[in-house]
Amino acid sequence: MKKLFFSIFLMFCINVFSNVNYNVFVIMDNNATKNVENISKGLKDVGIESLYSKGYAVHLTLYLTEYKPETLKTIKNTVNKIANQTKPFDIEFYRLRKTGGNWFMLDAQNNEAIQQLADEITVSLNKYRAKDAKVPDWAKSIPEKVKSFNLYGSPNVFTSFDPHITLLTPEDSAKIDAFTSKYDFKPFKSKVIGIGIAQVDDLGQAKNIIYSVKFKK
Numbered sequence: 001m002k003k004l005f006f007s008i009f010l011m012f013c014i015n016v017f018s019n020v021n022y023n024v025f026v027i028m029d030n031n032a033t034k035n036v037e038n039i040s041k042g043l044k045d046v047g048i049e050s051l052y053s054k055g056y057a058v059h060l061t062l063y064l065t066e067y068k069p070e071t072l073k074t075i076k077n078t079v080n081k082i083a084n085q086t087k088p089f090d091i092e093f094y095r096l097r098k099t100g101g102n103w104f105m106l107d108a109q110n111n112e113a114i115q116q117l118a119d120e121i122t123v124s125l126n127k128y129r130a131k132d133a134k135v136p137d138w139a140k141s142i143p144e145k146v147k148s149f150n151l152y153g154s155p156n157v158f159t160s161f162d163p164h165i166t167l168l169t170p171e172d173s174a175k176i177d178a179f180t181s182k183y184d185f186k187p188f189k190s191k192v193i194g195i196g197i198a199q200v201d202d203l204g205q206a207k208n209i210i211y212s213v214k215f216k217k
Contacts, residue, residue: 019066019130022075023200024121025059026114027212028091032165032190033058035093036106039167039183046178050167056205057198060091060108060163062118063125064204065153066133075197076211078124082117083195083213089113091163094187098176101138104168114163114192121195122157129153169203 036058040050052058067075091114097105108114133153139145145155156162168176194214198206 018069019133020069021064021200021202021204022067022072022210023059023061023064023198023204023206024075024079024125025061025196025198026091026117026192027194027196027214028058028060028190028192031188032093035188035190036165036167039096039106039185042183043167043179046175048168048171048175048179051169051205052167055207057196057207057209058165059196059198059206060165060192061156061204062121062195063154063157064200065125066130067128068130071128072197072210074128075125078128079121079195079197079211080213082120082124083215086117086195086215088191088193088215088217090189090191092187092189093165096167096180096183096185097164098173098180102168102170102173102176103166104171104176106165106167108163108165110161110163115161117192118161118163119158122152122154126152166205169205 036052040052043050044053091111092109093106094109095107097107099105130153135146135149136155139149139155142155145160148157148160149155194212196212197210198208199210200206
């Protein structure tokens, strides 16, 4: 009985006191999803199952960091306030890119609208982040990334903001090359129409959107 009580208490402590990763991202119109779906079909032809095919949400991150679980209501209120002051805008996806670590990205052109939105979200939510979060392993050897993380809880904000949709977490490099050698990618535009929040895994990916709000038209 004591062991059972201890186990329940331990699980309670883990759930209450552990940090959670919340990704605040833009919601786009269906054109982005249709293109990701087409790319995913091509990846399947070379034996790769995309994140989209596995049921992960299509998203373009504005600000991803760790929080205490009880801050979610405040995050929602902050996102609501910003969304109510933002109008829809276009973003152009212009290339497919394999990273050095064999992630596969659909890159978007940075523009004033998306950069300003990312900056505003970062500044507004930074005060609520968990200050005890640890620098990601991949960023530890890059001084400017470490500095950014210590200041803002993320290595990918402000001048390091890089708008993209993640198509694959680390995959077989040769298979990605086989796909890119024959896939006829055509740049396309999508309209940013809102902001979403999702709790994500250690690789920044999510299947379930916790909250979303549309921009004022």
